[in-house]
Amino acid sequence: MRAVVVNGTRDVSVEKVADPVLAGPDGAIVQVTASALCGSDLHFYEGEFPAVGLRPGHEVVGTVVEVGADVGRIAVGDRVLVSPVIGCGRCAGCRAGNPIDCVGGGVRVLGGDVGLPGGHAEAVAVPAADAWLLPVPEDVSVDHAVLLTDALPTGWTAATRADISPGATVLVIGLGPVGLYALQAAQVLGAGRILAADRVPERLAMAERLGAEPIDATRGDLAEQVRAATGGLGADAVIEAVGQDATLSAAIASVRSSGTVSVVGVDANFAFPIAVPLLLIRNVTLRFTTAPVAATWPTLIPLIRYGRLIPVDVFTHRMPLSEAAAGYRTFADRTDGCLKVLFDPTR
Numbered sequence: 175m176r177a178v179v180v181n182g183t184r185d186v187s188v189e190k191v192a193d194p195v196l197a198g199p200d201g202a203i204v205q206v207t208a209s210a211l212c213g214s215d216l217h218f219y220e221g222e223f224p225a226v227g228l229r230p231g232h233e234v235v236g237t238v239v240e241v242g243a244d245v246g247r248i249a250v251g252d253r254v255l256v257s258p259v260i261g262c263g264r265c266a267g268c269r270a271g272n273p274i275d276c277v278g279g280g281v282r283v284l285g286g287d288v289g290l291p292g293g294h295a296e297a298v299a300v301p302a303a304d305a306w307l308l309p310v311p312e313d314v315s316v317d318h319a320v321l322l323t324d325a326l327p328t329g330w331t332a333a334t335r336a337d338i339s340p341g342a343t344v345l346v347i348g349l350g351p352v353g354l355y356a357l358q359a360a361q362v363l364g365a366g367r368i369l370a371a372d373r374v375p376e377r378l379a380m381a382e383r384l385g386a387e388p389i390d391a392t393r394g395d396l397a398e399q400v401r402a403a404t405g406g407l408g409a410d411a412v413i414e415a416v417g418q419d420a421t422l423s424a425a426i427a428s429v430r431s432s433g434t435v436s437v438v439g440v441d442a443n444f445a446f447p448i449a450v451p452l453l454l455i456r457n458v459t460l461r462f463t464t465a466p467v468a469a470t471w472p473t474l475i476p477l478i479r480y481g482r483l484i485p486v487d488v489f490t491h492r493m494p495l496s497e498a499a500a501g502y503r504t505f506a507d508r509t510d511g512c513l514k515v516l517f518d519p520t521r
């Protein structure tokens with residue numbers, strides 16, 4: 175089959191690779207019908223995490239074409255959502271629905287390490303299929319299904335972990351799909367005022383159309399702009415959806431005393447300096463989160479179904495998988511108004 179392979183920094187190509195095989199008797203093979211590019215793929219593409227030989231792609235929907243002997247809930251022919259965040263599926267943590275708590279080998283991300291090839295490919299092997307696949311409900315569109323594999327769960331989880339009380343002032347830093355969905359989630363959770371920061375004019379405009387107040391991060395210090403907008407207080411809740419030292423620092427500097435910073439942006443810095451005394455004296459809560467994707471589906475699917483959450487359309491680019499190298503480049507450079515790319519692996 176064909177799959178995207180990372181060859182080096184800013185170098186990916188579509189290669190002929192071996193067809194996936196079952197990860198074990200609890201595994202399944204999913205033929206991919208659509209897969210999307212995410213900001214997380216850029217950390218590999220830009221060389222922030224070493225990734226030569228990695229097969230990326232963790233936002234996948236498809237059709238089950240093979241199941242192992244122990245799979246019971248999922249059958250060949252099912253159209254499924256794939257949770258890219260995967261645990262053993264059997265331990266207490268996984269059985270409670272949260273792969274982050276997996277103690278049977280620990281949490282892994284599809285397309286996140288060389289040993290677990292991802293879904294920018296014609297097909298993908300999913301371990302513990304009963305736990306991490308869900309038949310797509312009839313009334314969920316393909317676009318929404320793809321978004322439910324990562325961007326929506328991550329935005330939602332970022333907001334739920336930001337301690338947003340009704341009427342609160344929320345700052346969202348980073349208005350890629352994850353930040354935009356965090357913004358919409360904050361609205362569902364009752365935020366009053368939402369400040370939304372980015373550097374890209376179209377993304378700021380999109381946040382403004384959604385009812386937020388844009389803050390252009392290219393116009394001087396972000397935290398100063400937030401303090402100026404809040405009478406010196408800062409935001410009650412801050413969501414960091416970029417993943418850089420500068421934006422993480424800005425998030426911490428923008429939160430009010432006794433407020434919460436909820437971080438989902440993936441900063442590759444293992445030694446980020448935290449000014450402990452400042453956080454301590456100001457009673458700041460700091461949370462870091464990997465979205466427990468499958469655990470969010472029972473919440474997000476009804477919110478979408480009954481129109482409480484109408485995910486803003488983010489797919490600006492739809493292209494054949496064969497053009498993945500160009501797709502990665504356009505997405506990384508944020509040229510051509512690119513916000514999110516959807517690949518068609520049949521072409």
Ligand code: NAD
Pocket residue numbers: 212213214215216217324325328347348349350351352353371372373374377391415416417418420421437438439440441463464465513
């Ligand atoms: P994206 O690349 O589309 O969005 C990032 C946004 O940050 C862009 O709009 C960019 O213009 C903006 N930005 C960059 N520098 C900035 C600055 N200095 N100030 C303000 N804005 C700035 O990515 P995405 O798909 O929306 O993902 C966002 C982040 O979330 C990434 O780091 C990604 O790895 C991470 N992520 C985390 C999880 C999780 O489970 N924790 C899941 C998915 C994505």
Ligand code: ZN
Pocket residue numbers: 212213214215232233324325
């Ligand atoms: Zn993702």
